[in-house]
Amino acid sequence: MRKQRDIIKQLTDRELNVQLIISQFSLVFLSIILSYILFDSFVDWLNYFKLSYYDIVYYGAASGLLIVIIDLVFMYIFPKKYYDDGGINQRIFRDRSVGGIFLLALLVAIAEELLFRGVIQTTFGYLVASIVFALIHFRYLKKPVLFVSILFVSFYIGYIFVLTENLLVTIMAHFIIDFTLGLVIRFQKRGANNE
Template sequence: MKKFDIRNIRFKKVTIDQIDDRLLLINLYVTQSVTFIIGLIWVLFQHRNPFLLFSVPKSLSFLLWGLGLAALVLAVDLLVSRFVPEEVGDDGGVNERIFKNRPVWHIAVMSLIIAICEETLFRGAVQHNIGPYWTSIIFAVIHVRYLRHWIPTGLVFSISYALGWIYIQTDTLWAPILAHFVIDMVMGFVIRFRREE
């Protein structure tokens, strides 16, 4: 039997074009699952009940906060895309590959999973320890594909901070989850149905 030697492990840089569709989806769902699990474990280490994070609020005002923030973000994104060259917002083609050829239902499902998993970790767990500012810095760094340009990095930071702010205002994780879901889903639909020039 051949012995396993960790020194024989080699890493190779892979571009988005070298990953097939199946592997791209596996990567997306695995990373989101890991994000969710880390968030739940972090909440447990804070001696908090993770089920309380997902309790349904008595007031429906969180809907206004979530949908209002989503509308604001989408309006700002529309303005930015109107006046800023497209290459400034380039993420290396990742979003294009994820959303371009997906059915509408799959875009909605992916957006919901991403919103729940990322908000559980960042708003539900991390923000509880270090506040919305530092959480937003980490959130922007995690979205590494945007770091090549300052405008998308600034937008990701600002959106994250706004998500943290509405979480504080509403005291429910459902407000940032709703906003995150609507933003991702609408952006996914825009990519999916955008006409080729």
């Protein structure tokens, strides 16, 4: 079986974008279908979307920024090889516009949080959702620092959902993490080219 990195290298930028969009919309579609099947009423599932600005900012945005700061500190402490995912994140973010990074991070945050917190965690529990979320990032399994990082993020965001029962909060935290780290990758590349 070919490595994910090798497959991604063979894709054109357009093909990579199409695959990213298809995969994320598939998760959204799966989440909606499963919510119809697993919840007594679709309205029950919609109750997990609460427009609580305090929770969204305090638990969502602040937690996302805290995770980013911890991640950046670890990137500074550990050698680059410990954070190397085979160049996949660089390929996804390095040449994308800031607006493109924003939209992609938002799509990923919505898609993954709908499925993992909104369906799996509400149905099967915090532990199952957090472990499955970490395991789907299988390219990190052979990278202990990356895997521990994603495991921590998974459990932390899952815990935020336990506290708030609000998907808008976890979507915000997830978005802040992906958007900020996507910007770091993009601008590191730009800075490296200028040196």
